[in-house]
Amino acid sequence: MTLMDTKLSAQHINMAFSRDGKITPVLNDINLEVAQGEFLCIVGPSGCGKSTLLSAMAGFLSPTSGEISIDGQVVTEPDPRRIFVFQERGVFPWLTVEGNIGFGLFKLPRAERQRRIAYYIKMVGLSGFEKAYPAELSGGMKQRLEVARALAVNPDLLFLDEPFGALDSITRLTMRSELLRIWEAEKNTVVFVTHDIDEAVQLADRVAVMSDRPAKIQQIVTVDIAHPRDISSARYLELRNGIFKQLGLAHQI
Amino acid sequence: MNSLAQPHKWEKFLWPLLALAVFLALWHYSVVWTATKVFPAPLAVLKGIAELSRKGLLWAYIGDSLRRVALGFGAAAAVGIPLGLTLGWYPAINQVVNPVMQMLRPISPLAWIPVAIVLFGVGETTAVFLIFLSALFPIVVACISGVAGVPAIFRRAGRNFGLAPGQLLAKVVFPAALPQIIIGLRIALGIAWLVVVAAEMIAVDSGLGYLVIDARNSGKRYDLVVAAMLLIGVIGLALDLCFRRLRDIRSVRWGFRDES
Numbered sequence: 001m002t003l004m005d006t007k008l009s010a011q012h013i014n015m016a017f018s019r020d021g022k023i024t025p026v027l028n029d030i031n032l033e034v035a036q037g038e039f040l041c042i043v044g045p046s047g048c049g050k051s052t053l054l055s056a057m058a059g060f061l062s063p064t065s066g067e068i069s070i071d072g073q074v075v076t077e078p079d080p081r082r083i084f085v086f087q088e089r090g091v092f093p094w095l096t097v098e099g100n101i102g103f104g105l106f107k108l109p110r111a112e113r114q115r116r117i118a119y120y121i122k123m124v125g126l127s128g129f130e131k132a133y134p135a136e137l138s139g140g141m142k143q144r145l146e147v148a149r150a151l152a153v154n155p156d157l158l159f160l161d162e163p164f165g166a167l168d169s170i171t172r173l174t175m176r177s178e179l180l181r182i183w184e185a186e187k188n189t190v191v192f193v194t195h196d197i198d199e200a201v202q203l204a205d206r207v208a209v210m211s212d213r214p215a216k217i218q219q220i221v222t223v224d225i226a227h228p229r230d231i232s233s234a235r236y237l238e239l240r241n242g243i244f245k246q247l248g249l250a251h252q253i
Numbered sequence: 254m255n256s257l258a259q260p261h262k263w264e265k266f267l268w269p270l271l272a273l274a275v276f277l278a279l280w281h282y283s284v285v286w287t288a289t290k291v292f293p294a295p296l297a298v299l300k301g302i303a304e305l306s307r308k309g310l311l312w313a314y315i316g317d318s319l320r321r322v323a324l325g326f327g328a329a330a331a332v333g334i335p336l337g338l339t340l341g342w343y344p345a346i347n348q349v350v351n352p353v354m355q356m357l358r359p360i361s362p363l364a365w366i367p368v369a370i371v372l373f374g375v376g377e378t379t380a381v382f383l384i385f386l387s388a389l390f391p392i393v394v395a396c397i398s399g400v401a402g403v404p405a406i407f408r409r410a411g412r413n414f415g416l417a418p419g420q421l422l423a424k425v426v427f428p429a430a431l432p433q434i435i436i437g438l439r440i441a442l443g444i445a446w447l448v449v450v451a452a453e454m455i456a457v458d459s460g461l462g463y464l465v466i467d468a469r470n471s472g473k474r475y476d477l478v479v480a481a482m483l484l485i486g487v488i489g490l491a492l493d494l495c496f497r498r499l500r501d502i503r504s505v506r507w508g509f510r511d512e513s
Contacts, residue, residue: 058413060409060412077412078409078412078413079413079415080413080414080415083413083414084409084410084413086409089404089406090406090407090410092407092410092425092428092429093507093508094428094429094431094504094505094507095428095504103414103424104414104415106420106424107415133503133504133506133507134507135506135507153414
């Protein structure tokens with residue numbers, strides 16, 4: 001990776017929270033670079049601070065010390081050029097599918113707004129549900145809606161915080177290939193937090209493995225398998241098992 | 254029964270109507286059997302309503318009561334919603350104002366009657382003011398808790414898409430709190446309808462509350478007293494049913510999923 005194509009860089013990030021007068025360190029000297037157009041997954045045990053790191057990258061939290069910069073500029077607040085996608089709970093229940101996708105487009109002229117709404121409804125496969133409210137959608141559809149709402153503002157960076165965590169395993173699998181398809185079409189940079197190691201190895205160009213709290217980055221694994229990935233190939237299993245071992249997890253049940 | 258089986262439509266109306274008929278029959282025969290001279294039978298009440306209608310008082314009084322409620326409740330909503338949203342939005346201000354409000358809230362609007370009369374004299378304004386006061390607190394409290402209850406995830410999403418604070422309030426916080434606000438408005442309207450009766454008994458000489466007290470004072474016309482009571486009940490129910498319909502608006506229906 002050359003310096004030129006670095007999209008996001010986190011330098012010496014420390015983060016601590018104080019609760020009941022006690023200071024709990026959460027992140028411990030995190031250093032990470034994400035390249036332009038890269039799909040980076042962050043995995044780690046639950047509660048280790050992955051989401052905290054992601055929130056800091058998106059500008060919702062400021063680190064106790066250290067600096068996060070995007071395109072060479074220090075991140076101080078959230079920005080529509082980089083959208084944070086929550087689990088499907090983030091869609092607005094008072095807006096229709098159209099209304100949700102158009103939510104971030106209020107500055108655009110009407111015609112352009114309509115064009116983008118139509119385009120992204122089609123891209124995420126919600127055609128026919130334009131006027132539906134989230135309560136009428138399944139979990140997977142809501143998740144796609146939230147991704148569409150994010151994509152509609154053409155962000156160059158997407159932060160996804162365990163986006164498929166609440167979905168059933170079959171929907172989760174479809175959503176992964178949907179996300180890859182969209183990512184390949186849109187060429188955004190994606191930072192994807194998950195506790196699911198398989199998910200990380202299936203999706204990512206590189207996987208950053210975090211330790212327990214206070215979290216450090218233990219290792220960055222480059223997934224050198226082309227898409228579409230054969231998840232029974234020897235290389236896939238080798239990478240996957242390597243990460244399991246790194247996290248100190250036995251891979252036998 | 255299979256999953257598509259539904260109770261017949263007429264069943265929904267039959268049983269409540271039957272209960273109503275039983276109630277009227279009980280009432281009628283209680284009056285007959287006890288041979289009371291004071292309490293009117295249902296038919297006498299009906300005749301009383303007809304008499305009011307002939308004199309042109311029926312619709313005039315209903316109109317007066319509804320107008321006062323509309324003014325007082327409308328003013329309470331116009332003041333209470335922005336106030337409640339502001340207090341919910343700025344918890345620091347809320348902390349300052351909250352103790353005073355919590356102290357004023359349990360005071361019955363009826364206790365305000367002397368104060369209201371000193372301020373506005375005996376008349377229309379006093380009645381409207383009492384209704385305003387009684388409706389204000391439930392609306393403000395509902396707005397505060399509605400705003401406070403907006404999930405952080407929605408606010409974050411709004412900020413992420415570049416909304417300025419004012420836009421965030423209008424496009425995210427208000428719609429997210431709207432179901433709560435509607436509940437508060439409905440409670441407030443119910444209270445306003447209770448208070449209008451009391452206010453009209455002391456402050457004005459028209460309206461259904463006035464009818465109750467006037468019918469008793471001028472000739473012990475208990476048929477008219479009960480007629481006024483029934484009208485108050487029926488109109489109160491109708492107001493509440495109208496308000497319930499607001500829940501069917503599609504952009505707020507999500508907030509009422511747990512209720513039937």
